[in-house]
Amino acid sequence: MCLDRRGVYLAATTWEAVMTEQACISDLKHHVDAPVTLRGWLQGKRSGGKVVFMLLRDGTGVCQCVVEAKDAEAFEVASSLGQESSLYVSGTVREDARSPGGFEIAAGSVRAIQSSEDYPISRKAHGTDFLMGHRHLWLRSERQSGILRIRHTVIREARRFFDNRGFTLIDTPILSPGAAEGAGTLFPVDYFGEEVYLAQTGQLYLESACQALGKVYCFGPTFRAEKSKTRRHLTEFWMIEPEIAFAELPDLCELAESFVEHIVQSTLAAHEGDLKALGRDIAPLEKIKAPFPRLTYSEAVELLRSEEVHLRLLGELEEDKGRLGSWIGQLQELEKKLSEAKKEWQRENITREIHDLRDEIRTLEEDLGNRPDHIRDAREFEWGKDFGGDEETILCGQFDRPVIVTRYPREVKAFYMKADKDDRRVVLNLDVLAPEGYGEIIGGSQREDDLHALIARMDEEGMEKAPYEWYLDLRRYGSVPHGGFGLGIERTVAWICGLKHIRETIPFPRLMSRIYP
RNA sequence: UCCGGCGUAGCUCAAUGGUAGAGCGGGUGGCUGUUAACCACUAGGUCGUAGGUUCGAGCCCUACCGCCGGAGCCA
Numbered sequence: 144m145c146l147d148r149r150g151v152y153l154a155a156t157t158w159e160a161v162m163t164e165q166a167c168i169s170d171l172k173h174h175v176d177a178p179v180t181l182r183g184w185l186q187g188k189r190s191g192g193k194v195v196f197m198l199l200r201d202g203t204g205v206c207q208c209v210v211e212a213k214d215a216e217a218f219e220v221a222s223s224l225g226q227e228s229s230l231y232v233s234g235t236v237r238e239d240a241r242s243p244g245g246f247e248i249a250a251g252s253v254r255a256i257q258s259s260e261d262y263p264i265s266r267k268a269h270g271t272d273f274l275m276g277h278r279h280l281w282l283r284s285e286r287q288s289g290i291l292r293i294r295h296t297v298i299r300e301a302r303r304f305f306d307n308r309g310f311t312l313i314d315t316p317i318l319s320p321g322a323a324e325g326a327g328t329l330f331p332v333d334y335f336g337e338e339v340y341l342a343q344t345g346q347l348y349l350e351s352a353c354q355a356l357g358k359v360y361c362f363g364p365t366f367r368a369e370k371s372k373t374r375r376h377l378t379e380f381w382m383i384e385p386e387i388a389f390a391e392l393p394d395l396c397e398l399a400e401s402f403v404e405h406i407v408q409s410t411l412a413a414h415e416g417d418l419k420a421l422g423r424d425i426a427p428l429e430k431i432k433a434p435f436p437r438l439t440y441s442e443a444v445e446l447l448r449s450e451e452v453h454l455r456l457l458g459e460l461e462e463d464k465g466r467l468g469s470w471i472g473q474l475q476e477l478e479k480k481l482s483e484a485k486k487e488w489q490r491e492n493i494t495r496e497i498h499d500l501r502d503e504i505r506t507l508e509e510d511l512g513n514r515p516d517h518i519r520d521a522r523e524f525e526w527g528k529d530f531g532g533d534e535e536t537i538l539c540g541q542f543d544r545p546v547i548v549t550r551y552p553r554e555v556k557a558f559y560m561k562a563d564k565d566d567r568r569v570v571l572n573l574d575v576l577a578p579e580g581y582g583e584i585i586g587g588s589q590r591e592d593d594l595h596a597l598i599a600r601m602d603e604e605g606m607e608k609a610p611y612e613w614y615l616d617l618r619r620y621g622s623v624p625h626g627g628f629g630l631g632i633e634r635t636v637a638w639i640c641g642l643k644h645i646r647e648t649i650p651f652p653r654l655m656s657r658i659y660p
Numbered sequence: 661u662c663c664g665g666c667g668u669a670g671c672u673c674a675a676u677g678g679u680a681g682a683g684c685g686g687g688u689g690g691c692u693g694u695u696a697a698c699c700a701c702u703a704g705g706u707c708g709u710a711g712g713u714u715c716g717a718g719c720c721c722u723a724c725c726g727c728c729g730g731a732g733c734c735a
Contacts, residue, residue: 189698192691211692226685241695261670265685266696268672272727328733369733370661382735502665506729509664531732583735631735645735656727 163233168204171236171246180233181206181248184283185224185259187266195221197250198243199232205285207242208232208250217253226265227283229256271644278651279660289417290647293410294636298362300409301383301630304402305360310385313352313359315345320610330368330378341366344629347559347614349386350590353625354617360385360627372655374644375582377633379653384587386627392571392589395626396547399575399585400433402630403545407431410639423641427543427579436542439550440569443530443538447521452537456518459540463511470504529555532582539576545584546576558600560588561626573628581638587628594618 166179183201190196193212198205210221224230234250241247264280274281281287302312318332319342329340345361352359362383369376385398411418411428418425438446446452477500517533524534529551538546550569553562560570572588591597597618601608608615636648646652651660 187696189694189696190691191694191697194692194694196694196697198695207695209693239693241693243695261686263670263685265671267684270672270727272667273671275727365735367734371731371733373729373731376734380735505665509730529733532730586735629735634735644729 166236168199168201168206168244170203171206171244174236175238175246176236178233178235178251179248180231181208182231182256183229185226185228185230186283187226188221188224190222197221197224197232197253199230199248200283202288205243206246206248207239208234208248208253210250210253214251217250220253220255221250223258224253224255225259226262227280228259230254231256275646275652275657276659282650286421287647289414289420290636290640290642291650293414293417293640294632294648296410296413297406297636297639298381298383298632300406301402301632302360302362304405305358305383305385308358310358310360311352311356313345313349313356313361315342315348315361315363317342317363328367328369330366343367344382345384346386346627346629349384349627350614350625351617353386353388353627354621354623357389358385358387370655374646375634375637376654377645377649377652378655380649381632382629383632384627384629386625388623388625390589390626391624392549392573392626395587395589395628396437396549396573397433399547399573399587399628400435400545403435403575403585403635404431404433406635407639418640421640421642423639428639430543431545435544435547435575437547437549438538440548440552441526441550443548444524444526446541447524447534447537452541453518453522455540456514456521456537460511460514460518463507463514467504467507467511470500470507474500474504527552527554535576535582536580539578539580539582543578545578547573548576549573556588558604558606559590559597561591561624562596562600571626575628577634577638579638579641581634583631584634584638585628585630587626589624589626592618592622592624594622 163178163180164174166174166181168181168183171179181199181201183199186198186200186205188195188197195210195218197208197210199208208221210217212218220230231252231254232248232250233252233254234248236246237249238245239247262280263277264274264284282291305312318334318339320339329343331338331340342363343365345363345365349359349361360383363381364379365382366379367376368378385402387394387398390398407428408431411425415425418428517537521534521537530538530548538548549572550563550566551572551574552568553560553570556570556572560572563569563571570588573585574583575585576582577584591600594615597615598608601611633645633648636642637645640648642648646654
């Protein structure tokens, strides 16, 4: 065995490893005119009579490798390899704008590690069902690996934020004995004959740990058995939750806004290229700076009912009617393009565009039909109801940064949230709503720290107290004001990447109707 | 759970109730610089399943199954 410069293990059988220097594609600029060996996967291939162009992917980038017929053996191997074959390519690096990364390899030798046949994912369009069923291969696409790199940074920066502020990571259990909230949304597990559940939050355990360590957080998967089939829901998703002793609601709001600012700005700084490749307009992300606008629930209700919002919504309705008109114009243009297109595959693409545009037009028409009802609902919104998706979207639309909404009605929130002593109808909670329609990314609260108030609240909910005796102990032995919140990683990644579907933000999404692969 | 949309070749999609199609991908051949290369030839089908209407069903009707996304619920 031998090790290359970066200490990466190379199989001893790779003869190129000892002939020329190993390089990764992102590093080629340091090897111009020098011989190198690349290893990777054949992303695509084009061939002329006496030349083959291979696109090689190695996880750090994509590079074009050119093989000419005069290198008979290499040419034969290159000609025979199918998409996604694994291989070594050795040759000279040269600068060439026609290669994706700006450098290409004039390949003198091509050696297959494993020759791949009939790779299922072509470089053409596929439907989501097919791609989701081939998720294990779909990850190889530039788009999907770009999203996963961004996810990695979001997680690293979220953890770094707390690590730098003196928080201690606490791993909370995945298997939990009882239901914290509505048991209908929990996955039951057979635990040696006893029914237990997959955790949907680490919060109660964190409350315990924060009385030991002061500032703590957990990061792990959570499970929700909700029968939600929307682009915003997963049954298994990752949440990062801080919990802080002596923190009160204003402290939580400040922490939440600097937390979100840090994640967005550091991800932006590290991934401009990946975000551009995803087609993300980064201008709205650049504006994500603390402080965020803050509203109480009551103020949010007032805003929903206000003349200001009403006029804005009517204006947007008119704008969208105009948009519908321009889409119909686009549709006619596409139909004209279709009749003029010569190549069959161009016609196919235009047909697909027409298909999609018709879909969008149908959706917009339906939306426009419902809009007057939504506008009326906003105007007549009654204090005491929880906000639905429509209301959240309307509230976010008033601002260009995330909005912090606090002090919701007690009835729509969980038993452990502390009541506001100045207005017993509401609790000291906070939700952070992401802009651009991405909805709630953070939910949290100051916790009820008074034993008797907590018991009274549990009685009100008709909860059994025996399973929570340990939780009540936290209020018996040195109770202090404290609180925390949880941030959903996938919704945050979807927002930063500007994705339509949350399922692309996690390597192997678990959805109501998908558990394979 | 409710509402809506879709199920045709490996993939993406066409096809007035009247002979099952194209492009891509695969295979073969051609072409020195391609950018989803191109050109020619070729193989490839239980039209989601089960009933029904009809002289005749991919198309119409009923039920079921699967997928998609919206409501509810939530991060």
